[in-house]
Amino acid sequence: MIPSLGALIAVALPIYAWRARGRQYAIFTAVMVLISFPMAVVLAIRLQDLVGPVVGWLFVYGFGAAGLHAMRLVNAKLRPRIYRYAVSLPGMALQALGAISLPYFVVMLPIRGVLWWTGAEVTLERLVWLDLLPVVVIAASIVSSFTLRREIVRFDLGGEGPDEIRRMPVQRHRRRAPTIEGRPLRIVQITDPHIGPWQPIHRLRNRLEEFIAHDPDLVLLTGDFLTMEGNGTPGCLTEALAPLRQMEGRCFACFGNHDHEAPEEVRAAMAANRIRLLVDDGVVTETPVGPIQILGADYHRGEREERLAELFEAHPRIDDHLRILLLHDPLHFRDIAKGEADLTLSGHTHGGQIGLVSLGLDWTVLTRSRWPDHGLFGHGRSRLYVHRGTGFYGFPLRIGVPGEASLMELTLAER
Secondary structure (H helix, E strand, O other), rough: OOHHHHHHHHHHHHHHHHHHHOHHHHHHHHHHHHHHHHHHHHHHHHHHHHHOOHHHHHHHHHHHHHHHHHHHHHHHHOOOHHHHHHHHHHHHHHHHHHHHHHHHHHHHHHHHHHHHOOOOOOHHHHHHHHHHHHHHHHHHHHHHHHOEEEEEEEEEEEOOOOOOOOOEOEEEEOOOOOOOOOOEEEEEOOOOOOOOOOOOOHHHHHHHHHHOOOOOOEEEEOOOOOOOHHHHOOHHHHOOOOHHHHHHOEEEEEOOOOHOOOOOOHHHHHHHOOOEOOOOOEEEEEEEOOEEEEEEOOOOOOOOOHHHHHHHHOOOOOOEEEEEOOOOOHHHHHHOOOOOOOOEOOOOOOOOOOHHHHHOOEEOOOOOOOOOOEEEEOOOOEEEEEEEOOOOOOOOOOOOOOOEEEEEEEEEEOO
């Protein structure tokens, strides 16, 4: 039954998506199906044999929920809580389980082959229980996808840094932070909330209210506010950001890549909540530690280095002003000349999503890539802070990389 159901949904979904919403959504659906369904079917069969028929029925429910969730995205919008918990979350969890099972079975295949070839049947039978590992991993991922790590993050601005872009140390305090000398600049960064099934409106509102209780000097939003469901729900972002209305004059934002899917919705939400949206634009604002020049870079798919150069040329550095750049994608920190911005704030990577951050280590799957994944990086006298984000897009694959709810306290060394 499970293979037949999986195959039926896998074939029917892209066809339905093509007829109901067009080619682009059909391709998106087909890719999601290919990534998740085949290995989910294999895992379902193995776990049903191992644990019993109840597991098979749970997978049947999961496949049905995944199919219904994808079908309803033809008319994407935020659904009631009961629908999210009964359909969207189990359906997307099934997709995540199938996706994570693929590398697991690829790794295990040669091991099982060698054991079978050598006749080590007892060892082979014992390894069957390892097939529960993807389920354990996804269960842990779902838990971390619902949680944020609340921290006070401290580092210095100014002073010489490395000649090449490199990670730099940062202080993270999860409980009471030690007293520091002088008055730091206090910043709350909001990035990648991705309002949708996993990050509903009320959750973002509650987090913003927590942040405001710290009375930050600046609240800086670095893009990717919505998902497909959020895009299809007019006014949801306006409602979610409402707590920031009382912070007028201290809130500034830039676009992320997903914001170009519903730019007018994002613009309307920012205007309604008195948040200054900087789209290749700049502004000067006063803070308790002095005047600060804030630039906001739009997200461009091409000619990004040239666009950043135009932004800096249009808004030259002002003497005795700290200069902060809001840049959604941290990859393009490398396109900024040393010293052009004192601090660049980015998101986009979701902290790498899979890594060992929960264990106190910096490593993630992006560590060896071109992308700065999370934390503090230096390039000469310039600094980049990559926030892990408050949400994620799509199914839950935050494994060992919790979301971030941090208050930044920056000491201003001589620049």
